[in-house]
Amino acid sequence: MFKHIPFERVEWITFFFLFGTLAASLTVVPWYLFTHGVDWFQFGLFFFYCCATGLSITLGYHRLFSHISFKAKWPVRLFVTLFGAAAFENSVFDWCSDHRRHHKHVDHDDDPYNINNGFFYAHMGWLLFKLKPEPPQDNINDLRKDPMLVWQHKYVHLIALFMSFILPAAIGYLYNGGQGAMTAFLLSGVLRVVVVQHATFFINSACHYVGNQPYSTKHSARDSWLMAIFTFGEGYHNYHHEFQHDYRNGVKPWQFDPTKWSIWVLSKVGLTSNLRTVSDAKILLAELTEARRRIQNGLEPYQQRPDMREQLTHGVQVTLDRLHEAQEELATCYYQVEKSVRDRVELSKSKVNEWRRELKESLEHLDQLPGLKPIAI
Numbered sequence: 001m002f003k004h005i006p007f008e009r010v011e012w013i014t015f016f017f018l019f020g021t022l023a024a025s026l027t028v029v030p031w032y033l034f035t036h037g038v039d040w041f042q043f044g045l046f047f048f049y050c051c052a053t054g055l056s057i058t059l060g061y062h063r064l065f066s067h068i069s070f071k072a073k074w075p076v077r078l079f080v081t082l083f084g085a086a087a088f089e090n091s092v093f094d095w096c097s098d099h100r101r102h103h104k105h106v107d108h109d110d111d112p113y114n115i116n117n118g119f120f121y122a123h124m125g126w127l128l129f130k131l132k133p134e135p136p137q138d139n140i141n142d143l144r145k146d147p148m149l150v151w152q153h154k155y156v157h158l159i160a161l162f163m164s165f166i167l168p169a170a171i172g173y174l175y176n177g178g179q180g181a182m183t184a185f186l187l188s189g190v191l192r193v194v195v196v197q198h199a200t201f202f203i204n205s206a207c208h209y210v211g212n213q214p215y216s217t218k219h220s221a222r223d224s225w226l227m228a229i230f231t232f233g234e235g236y237h238n239y240h241h242e243f244q245h246d247y248r249n250g251v252k253p254w255q256f257d258p259t260k261w262s263i264w265v266l267s268k269v270g271l272t273s274n275l276r277t278v279s280d281a282k283i284l285l286a287e288l289t290e291a292r293r294r295i296q297n298g299l300e301p302y303q304q305r306p307d308m309r310e311q312l313t314h315g316v317q318v319t320l321d322r323l324h325e326a327q328e329e330l331a332t333c334y335y336q337v338e339k340s341v342r343d344r345v346e347l348s349k350s351k352v353n354e355w356r357r358e359l360k361e362s363l364e365h366l367d368q369l370p371g372l373k374p375i376a377i
Contacts, residue, residue, distance in 0.1 A: 009129045017088070018124060018197070025194045029186045041175055042183050045168060049086075049188045051232075053164075053196050056084035057095075058232045058259040065143060066096040069247035070263055071274045074148070081152045086163035087196050091153040093144070097137040102204075103244055106219045110135075115208035115220050123198075123205035165189040199231045207237035215242040215286045217293070225256065233257030242286055243278045251283060 060080025063069045072080075081092065089095055098112045105111045113122045121129075143149050152159060165185060172184025211222030221241035228235030228249075233256060236249040243251075250257030266272040 011128055011130050014127050018127070021190050021194050024186075025191045029191045032182070032186055036179060036183065038183060038187065042172070042180070042187055045171060045184055046188045046192055049168060049192045050196060052079075052083040053087040053192065054199065054232050055259060055262060056080040056082075057087050057089060057196070057200055058234050059262055060084050061089070061092055061095045062099065062234070063247055063259065063263070065092050065149070066099045067245050068142075069245050069276045070267070070272050072266070073271045076266060076271050077146075077148060081148055082159060082163055085152060085156050085159040086193075087200070088160050088164060088193050089197065089200060091156040092149045093137060093140055093153045096143060097135075097140050100139045101135065103241070104139075106221070106241065107208075113204040115205065119205050119209055122208060123201045126204075164193060202227055203231055203234050203237060207235060211235075211238070213238045213290070215239055215283075215290060217290065228256045233259045243283070245276050246278045247275045248277065251278075 168188035169185040173181035211224035
């Protein structure tokens with residue numbers, strides 16, 4: 001049963017760390033907490049560490065360093081550099097190089113965590129069976145100019161050990177002696193590492209496997225509000241793959257994206273700047289294009305069945321015509337604005353919202369066709 005496992009490619013240190021911390025989190029941690037108890041201080045420290053390390057990955061490693069979707073002052077960069085290391089997801093250089101290759105080659109052989117290789121491979125298998133020789137990190141030359149990141153890459157394992165295990169244990173010791181140190185080590189150290197790591201892993205696996213694709217089906221990335229809850233807003237992955245340089249993942253006002261909110265709040269106190277966004281018109285254009293494609297694909301089975309052709313009313317064709325006209329009008333207006341040198345203003349939000357309302361009304365009657373899924377924009 002083991003003859004097909006490429007043992008020569010196994011990263012054994014990574015293997016023992018990932019499965020060792022997972023095993024301890026499922027056995028030793030609950031046993032110790034049950035026998036020794038835990039108080040609100042320890043829960044508070046655990047919550048702080050989850051937020052600090054989780055946001056350091058999403059805000060720092062991902063949106064700041066990988067995609068440069070905003071700029072940040074040195075206190076923010078230092079914070080995410082230190083606590084990002086504490087997530088035990090390697091250095092900024094390693095993480096960003098892999099992630100940039102993922103976006104460039106998504107769903108293809110050069111994608112480091114290609115979902116086509118299976119859920120487990122995309123989740124964590126790619127870490128256990130690294131390519132040898134590994135691809136050159138020739139896509140992060142911009143990051144190599146940052147002395148802080150050079151320092152982190154050189155000492156990342158020592159930084160991770162101190163920030164992730166020694167520091168919380170020391171805080172626990174100051175609070176409640178040896179028992180406090182052990183509780184903090186297990187709860188804010190071991191268990192928190194497992195929680196944050198697998199939350200990140202689920203973006204590479206679950207968010208390429210289940211969810212909606214309102215912006216594009218050219219790639220496997222999907223939006224999942226559920227995953228957004230556990231990943232500080234990273235679950236809106238279909239949007240992110242379509243507009244990767246936007247500092248927002250949950251672009252709609254009601255979508256849960258604490259990373260976006262944190263970046264915005266930091267910008268109000270001068271710690272972040274140059275927040276990159278995509279215009280409402282361009283977002284609607286992507287939704288509109290995908291809606292038309294889904295309607296046309298959804299109608300194909302009906303068009304091939306004589307008994308169902310009568311239900312393909314004139315209204316359906318009218319809807320498609322309206323979608324086509326609106327798409328062309330929106331695209332023309334958008335690209336005229338984009339090409340303008342003197343007046344680079346966005347299309348008015350009122351106009352975009354007006355289009356959205358009209359298109360929503362024109363699509364409502366399609367719900368009457370049995371078997372055709374509603375199209376939401």
